[in-house]
Amino acid sequence: MQVSDVSIVQCDVCGNPKKETNHWLIALTRMDYEGIIFLPAEAVEEPRRDNVVYEDLCGQECAHKRLSAWLDDLKNIDFPSTKKSEAE
Numbered sequence: 149m150q151v152s153d154v155s156i157v158q159c160d161v162c163g164n165p166k167k168e169t170n171h172w173l174i175a176l177t178r179m180d181y182e183g184i185i186f187l188p189a190e191a192v193e194e195p196r197r198d199n200v201v202y203e204d205l206c207g208q209e210c211a212h213k214r215l216s217a218w219l220d221d222l223k224n225i226d227f228p229s230t231k232k233s234e235a236e
């Protein structure tokens with residue numbers, strides 16, 4: 149068993165190993181961008197960029213879980229630009 153084999157892709161939500169299926173998705177997030185993008189795994193450009201966080205997801209179910217987690221995080225983010233100090 150090669151535990152150091154980095155070529156094995158695992159789902160970042162449930163830990164499923166990637167097999168020969170084409171239903172995998174990748175969630176992309178960036179430090180400087182308060183959003184999340186879901187793409188089919190085969191649509192993601194290689195090499196991957198340093199300033200983007202890539203999370204491998206084994207399918208729709210885990211994509212939904214990831215989106216829910218992201219939406220939960222969103223409540224905790226303090227967006228200075230959305231605070232409207234202007235009175236009417």
Ligand SMILES: [Zn+2]
Pocket residue numbers: 159160161162163164205206207210
């Ligand atoms: Zn999964």
